[in-house]
Amino acid sequence: MLREGEVRIPSGCAISGIFHKKGGNINGSDIIKSISVMHDRSNGLGGGFAGYGIYPEYKNYYAFHVFYDDKASKAACELFLEDHFDIVNLSRIPTKKIDKIRNEPLIWRYFVAPLPTKLASRQLDEREYVAQCVINVNSKINGAYIFSSGKNMGIFKAVGFPEDVGEFYMLDNYEGYCWTGHGRYPTNTPGWWGGAHPFGILDYSVVHNGEISSYDANRRYIESYGYKCNLLTDTEVISYIIDFLNRRQRLSFQDIASIIAAPFWSTISKLDEKLQQKLIYFRNNYASLLITGPFSILVGSEGKLMALNDRLKLRSMIVAENDEMAYVASEECAIRILEPQINRLYAPRGGEAVVFSLEE
Amino acid sequence: MEYLLNEYEVERDDYRCIRCGVCARQCANGVHSLNEVTKRMEADNSQCVNCHRCVSLCPSGALKIVKNRHTFRDNANWSRDNITEIYKQAATGGVLLSSMGNPKDYPGYFDRMLINASQVTNPSIDPLREPMETKTFLGKKITDIVRDSEGRIVYKSKPGLELSVPIMFSAMSYGSISYNAHESLARASRDLGIYYNTGEGGLHKDFYQYGANTIVQVASGRFGVHKDYLEAGAAIEIKMGQGAKPGIGGHLPGAKIIKDISETRMIPEGSDAISPAPHHDIYSIEDLRQLVYSLKEATNYKKPVIVKIAAVHNVAAIASGVARSGADIIAIDGYRGGTGAAPTRIRDNVGIPIELALASVDERLRQEGIREEVSIVVGGSIRSSADIVKAIALGADAVYIATSALIALGCHLCRNCQMGKCNWGIATQDPELVKRLNPNIGYKRLVNLITAWKHEIEEMMGGMGINSIEALKGNRFMLRGIGLNQKELDILGIKHAGE
Numbered sequence: 001m002l003r004e005g006e007v008r009i010p011s012g013c014a015i016s017g018i019f020h021k022k023g024g025n026i027n028g029s030d031i032i033k034s035i036s037v038m039h040d041r042s043n044g045l046g047g048g049f050a051g052y053g054i055y056p057e058y059k060n061y062y063a064f065h066v067f068y069d070d071k072a073s074k075a076a077c078e079l080f081l082e083d084h085f086d087i088v089n090l091s092r093i094p095t096k097k098i099d100k101i102r103n104e105p106l107i108w109r110y111f112v113a114p115l116p117t118k119l120a121s122r123q124l125d126e127r128e129y130v131a132q133c134v135i136n137v138n139s140k141i142n143g144a145y146i147f148s149s150g151k152n153m154g155i156f157k158a159v160g161f162p163e164d165v166g167e168f169y170m171l172d173n174y175e176g177y178c179w180t181g182h183g184r185y186p187t188n189t190p191g192w193w194g195g196a197h198p199f200g201i202l203d204y205s206v207v208h209n210g211e212i213s214s215y216d217a218n219r220r221y222i223e224s225y226g227y228k229c230n231l232l233t234d235t236e237v238i239s240y241i242i243d244f245l246n247r248r249q250r251l252s253f254q255d256i257a258s259i260i261a262a263p264f265w266s267t268i269s270k271l272d273e274k275l276q277q278k279l280i281y282f283r284n285n286y287a288s289l290l291i292t293g294p295f296s297i298l299v300g301s302e303g304k305l306m307a308l309n310d311r312l313k314l315r316s317m318i319v320a321e322n323d324e325m326a327y328v329a330s331e332e333c334a335i336r337i338l339e340p341q342i343n344r345l346y347a348p349r350g351g352e353a354v355v356f357s358l359e360e
Numbered sequence: 361m362e363y364l365l366n367e368y369e370v371e372r373d374d375y376r377c378i379r380c381g382v383c384a385r386q387c388a389n390g391v392h393s394l395n396e397v398t399k400r401m402e403a404d405n406s407q408c409v410n411c412h413r414c415v416s417l418c419p420s421g422a423l424k425i426v427k428n429r430h431t432f433r434d435n436a437n438w439s440r441d442n443i444t445e446i447y448k449q450a451a452t453g454g455v456l457l458s459s460m461g462n463p464k465d466y467p468g469y470f471d472r473m474l475i476n477a478s479q480v481t482n483p484s485i486d487p488l489r490e491p492m493e494t495k496t497f498l499g500k501k502i503t504d505i506v507r508d509s510e511g512r513i514v515y516k517s518k519p520g521l522e523l524s525v526p527i528m529f530s531a532m533s534y535g536s537i538s539y540n541a542h543e544s545l546a547r548a549s550r551d552l553g554i555y556y557n558t559g560e561g562g563l564h565k566d567f568y569q570y571g572a573n574t575i576v577q578v579a580s581g582r583f584g585v586h587k588d589y590l591e592a593g594a595a596i597e598i599k600m601g602q603g604a605k606p607g608i609g610g611h612l613p614g615a616k617i618i619k620d621i622s623e624t625r626m627i628p629e630g631s632d633a634i635s636p637a638p639h640h641d642i643y644s645i646e647d648l649r650q651l652v653y654s655l656k657e658a659t660n661y662k663k664p665v666i667v668k669i670a671a672v673h674n675v676a677a678i679a680s681g682v683a684r685s686g687a688d689i690i691a692i693d694g695y696r697g698g699t700g701a702a703p704t705r706i707r708d709n710v711g712i713p714i715e716l717a718l719a720s721v722d723e724r725l726r727q728e729g730i731r732e733e734v735s736i737v738v739g740g741s742i743r744s745s746a747d748i749v750k751a752i753a754l755g756a757d758a759v760y761i762a763t764s765a766l767i768a769l770g771c772h773l774c775r776n777c778q779m780g781k782c783n784w785g786i787a788t789q790d791p792e793l794v795k796r797l798n799p800n801i802g803y804k805r806l807v808n809l810i811t812a813w814k815h816e817i818e819e820m821m822g823g824m825g826i827n828s829i830e831a832l833k834g835n836r837f838m839l840r841g842i843g844l845n846q847k848e849l850d851i852l853g854i855k856h857a858g859e
């Protein structure tokens with residue numbers, strides 16, 4: 001059977017996110033609890049989580065989470081890593097044997113910093129260097145797959161129901177200010193763990209529910225800027241788009257939303273001139289980054305969480321806020337299970353980005 | 361002795377014929393006549409080009425034109441065309457001329473691609489209920505955002521064109537087609553929010569008013585090019601080549617250089633208008649760059665410059681060179697593209713299909729990371745809205761149509777434009793014939809055609825769950841090949857149906 005990346009596998013899904021605006025700690029078990037009430041939105045073929053603020057002791061190092069098919073791929077990847085990075089710590093990612101999660105690959109974690117000499121000789125910005133190295137490993141080293149590469153954050157994913165995946169990775173041992181979770185409902189059977197969500201590049205992570213119709217237009221655009229879409233999933237291409245626009249073009253999440261889920265021309269024509277000028281500029285110059293078709297996404301990055309729906313709002317997504325906490329989920333029940341007392345509950349309109357940032 | 365057999369025969373139902381003589385008055389080729397003795401209408405079949413003018417106008421429906429069933433002895437190798445063309449050349453010693461696009465039975469790739477639709481996992485969108493966007497911009501894109509000294513984004517795009525639908529009327533010169541045809545194209549463009557192209561014959565003074573919807577062309581003959589002309593249009597097109605006759609210039613016979621045309625082209629009345637095969641100031645890519653920049657300089661860098669090339673074997677490499685020459689838009693013309701006159705051998709044997717050219721150019725520019733440096737416009741036999749959807753999914757930003765537009769104006773594809781006796785008032789300068797095309801009706805028919813195609817594009821997009829044409833551009837997942845071999849699929853960058 002073809003592995004994810006050799007064939008495009010559409011999926012339906014459940015997503016959930018929790019954000020502590022003041023930077024307080026949330027235990028990983030909360031996100032498991034939230035996503036597990038939407039059990040029927042997944043089919044046991046993929047689950048995963050991203051946690052932010054979970055590695056405070058190594059917060060200045062990039063945390064690489066890597067899947068290996070076998071020892072040979074591990075050896076090859078480590079050779080590459082040693083060649084490009086200073087590895088300050090490496091270990092297996094602790095997991096618990098549970099019945100429902102099987103066929104696990106080798107799962108390793110490395111805390112690394114770019115080798116200063118290599119970085120200088122490449123004349124690249126540090127994050128660009130790291131991103132290129134990750135893309136290199138993932139497209140060139142057979143059987144090795146870096147699925148998490150940000151600082152002070154980490155992605156945990158597997159083939160299985162999300163609650164089982166959370167238990168497998170023992171997320172109750174982690175604390176962070178932001179968590180996102182994902183349960184996948186792919187339409188055929190991806191046997192490979194790399195295909196589960198979230199997808200991440202540097203500190204950006206994306207969980208997504210939907211199936212975008214613009215996929216190949218987006219993919220072909222972004223690939224001409226050095227990205228390689230190896231998985232053929234929506235989440236992967238959306239992550240690269242966010243990385244390109246936020247890190248490389250320095251656009252805010254709000255501006256990114258007005259590119260990827262751009263307002264309709266009919267709406268734009270009613271806005272004031274200044275705003276029109278800006279939106280026309282974005283829609284003209286980044287036309288190929290418009291994403292169409294149903295999606296609801298949660299984008300995590302350092303200190304931020306963005307929730308966004310496609311411009312027609314073809315997927316459910318609901319946001320809840322209290323003084324300190326913000327919640328986003330495909331269904332309200334996934335929020336209520338964590339917090340029955342909610343001050344503000346709303347469903348953002350299609351294309352309307354909701355962005356939470358850590359308060360200073 | 362005449363070796364040629366008549367290609368077509370006029371079949372007249374004598375019982376229906378009322379001897380009104382309309383056919384005789386309408387046929388510029390002088391086929392029909394009344395025999396004063398027998399009081400019956402007769403036909404000189406040798407002159408008939410099968411343009412349907414008489415058939416359409418015969419009030420009693422008495423006429424039909426049929427292919428002459430008279431045959432040569434069966435021969436799979438020597439076709440009727442092969443044989444009759446030799447007779448013609450043996451009689452005249454001349455190069456064969458013909459017009460409109462390559463009619464030969466080569467494979468058509470648009471007809472071997474199928475479009476996707478959403479089912480279950482992703483909803484289709486109803487264009488009658490939800491907004492469906494076909495607006496698009498042509499020109500260079502800004503991919504590295506420019507900020508001012510305070511770090512604010514400068515919201516200024518590069519010069520370009522804004523189209524309400526990704527369709528434009530391709531170059532047809534005043535001279536090769538009539539005043540009324542030009543007026544129809546210009547008015548329709550204004551109504552539709554799109555553009556028409558002057559072709560290489562300059563711009564008639566009456567049509568400066570449509571400048572905002574006009575692309576002015578600069579070709580190797582430089583006919584009618586002056587500062588006001590360059591400034592009149594919304595964009596300037598440098599014509600390097602044409603799909604129907606790559607590597608060949610143009611020749612408008614002196615007979616067609618009537619007063620108005622001579623003024624517009626800025627050449628003496630009655631003199632032949634000859635466009636050299638190459639631009640004699642462009643023998644290489646650096647020279648092209650100089651012309652691109654001189655035109656930009658002349659118009660204060662306010663107008664996008666289009667470079668039009670014919671689809672030839674190494675089109676991807678040529679396009680990559682053009683993209684780096686400063687051009688804002690590349691127009692690629694496929695081998696099926698039309699013409700007012702071209703040597704038959706060139707038309708029928710030179711160039712490559714636009715689908716393959718487009719696919720390889722788009723892919724090459726992306727691989728080189730310069731796809732956003734230029735927009736791609738393709739032409740050369742776009743016959744329907746489905747062709748447009750396929751072209752855009754392959755990677756085009758917009759399409760150029762010409763033959764389709766002429767058909768909307770009444771052209772019946774008799775492929776005899778080079779004779780200058782177009783019975784439909786299109787490819788002619790004979791005032792009596794030109795009158796037959798009423799621009800008030802003509803422009804409306806063009807508006808109807810584009811409006812209908814826009815609706816169809818919206819339907820197909822909605823079916824794919826796409827509500828903006830931008831998300832269709834280069835979206836090759838939406839296409840599947842049918843009956844294509846692996847090499848063809850690889851070039852087109854698509855999978856086979858069922859995969």
Ligand code: SF4
Nearest residue numbers: 387408409411412414
């Ligand atoms: S040339 Fe046209 S108008 Fe004349 S007989 Fe033939 S079909 Fe009729």
Ligand code: SF4
Nearest residue numbers: 771772774775777782
């Ligand atoms: S434009 Fe006129 S002459 Fe040319 S093919 Fe059409 S009908 Fe025939």
